Amino acid sequence: MRGKRLHLKEKFVPLSHAPGHAQVDFGQTHGVIGGVERKIHFFCMSLPYSDDSFVMGFPAETTEAFCAGHNAACDHFGGVPQSILYDNTSIAVVKVYRDGRRDLTEEMIRLQSHYLFDSRFGRPARGNDKGKVEGLVGYARRNFMVPAPRFESFDALNAHLRQKCLERRQQTLRGCQRSIGERFSTDQAAFLPLPPIPYDACEKVSAKVTSQALVRYRTNDYSVPVRYGFHDVQVRGYIHEVVIACGAEVIARHPRSYAREDAIYDPLHYLALLEEKPRALDQAAPLQGWELPDEFATLRRLMESRLGKKGKREYIQVLRLLETFSFEQVHFAVQQALKLGAIGFEAVKHLLIRHIEQRPLRLDLSRYPFLPEVHVARTSARDYAALTSGEQP
Known part of the structure; x- marks a missing residue:
């Protein structure tokens, strides 16, 4: 009985590999990135x-x-493998036919067309078809990520992993006469050349902007300027960024969220609408958690105290200056306005432009009827002559 079981166990033929080819797979482990314990896919x-x-x-x-x-x-190796062997991941394969043919995803076709390598695929559920990379997954987990990795960011983690890969080139494996690094030079000589630019590594999907100026991508909502409400847009999902375009124009960029049902806002996207609906200012979700220096709150309080309802709208107009100018520039103008007691949107704008252009500008006082009027009489030449002669005018 035992002999029968041994007879049924699968046997394998030792393989040799020509230089210039590669195998790819993903592995998983757990670690702490940016202070948060999470799963790491490598x-x-x-x-x-x-x-x-x-x-x-x-x-x-x-x-x-x-x-x-x-x-x-490809950047790390300094070239492109002639062929790459994969499993049948849904990222690359849409359908596997009985005769071994495969329908590839559009992204896989674009990636392959960019780098010009041949793609090969193992048999479904047969990890031994790509045993080298399967072994690397386990080796990397045991040797590169034990103890559990703790890094401030994925960039820091990847710098560590890349250094470990470089150090491994010094090793000479069992049964080999030359080190990994020495044999790698033969691999490198067989590679295809790198293309002039790397592939645009993102997922591209079409979406429609909602009435709340939000675009949904992978269960999360990302804001766009309100003027694009109900427009069709293209979302490009990168590893750490989501880019939203309407036609040829990029209209929004956000840090990528890997949470579920999250809402990622840019407060500037909603200021134009809030100027029309200033009563929503305090309850606007996109502005919650928007930390501004204390001078902004002081300016708002003084504006509303002096201008009443109009003050809230003018404060929003001040915030809208951030759509055009840098935060540092607007903050400086607000500080100067408070210092001079020039409380109003036009005053802040005047001080901002004067600071940028380094020249005085005329302030339109007609927009501030509450300011006290000052009348300066025209001086006559006779009065001036009297002053210079010492006579009384």
Whole structure:
């Protein structure tokens, strides 16, 4: 009976590998990034001939991580493998037919067309078809990420992983006469040249802006300027950034969120609408948590005290200066306005432009009827002559 069981166990043929080819897979581990304990997905590319390796961590195993991993790996190796062997991940494969043919995803086709490598795929559920990279996944987890990695950012983690890959080139593996680094030079000589620019590693999806100026991407909502409400847009999801475009114009950029059902706002996107609806200022969700220096709150209090309801709208107009000018410039103008007691939008704008252009500007006092009027009489030449002669006018 035992002999029968042994007979049924699968046997394997030792393989040799030509230089210039690669295998790719993802692995998982846990660590702390930016003080938050989380799952880390790491991209692995192995060169079977030399056993050289590349490992890179990501927040999730996504299309954009898959593409960014290829960019970074090709940059690390200084060339493009002639062919890359994959499993049948849904990132790359839409459908596998019984005869072995595969329909590839559009992103996989674009990536392959950019780098010009041949794609090969293992049999479904047969990890041994790409045993080299499977081994690298385990090796990297045990040797590069034990104890559990703790880094301030994924960039810091990936700098650590890249250094570990470089250090590994000094090793000479069992049964080999040359080190990994020495054999890698043979791999590198067989690579295809790098393209002039890396691949645009992002996921591209179409979406529609809601009435609240939000665009949904992977369960999360990202804001755009309110004037684009109800427009069709394209979302490009990068590893750490979400870019939203309407036609050829980029209308919003946000840090990427990997939470679920999150809302990511840019307060500036809503100021134009708040100028029309100033009563919503205090309850506007996009402005919650927007930390501004104390001078802004002081300016608002004085504006509303002196101008009443109009003061709130003028305060929003001051905030809208941030749509055009830098935060430092607007903050300086607000400080100067408070120092001079010039409380109003036109005053802040005047001081801001004067600071930028380094020249005096005329303030339109007709917009401030509450200011006391000063009448200066015209001086006659006779009065001036009397002053210079010492006579009484």
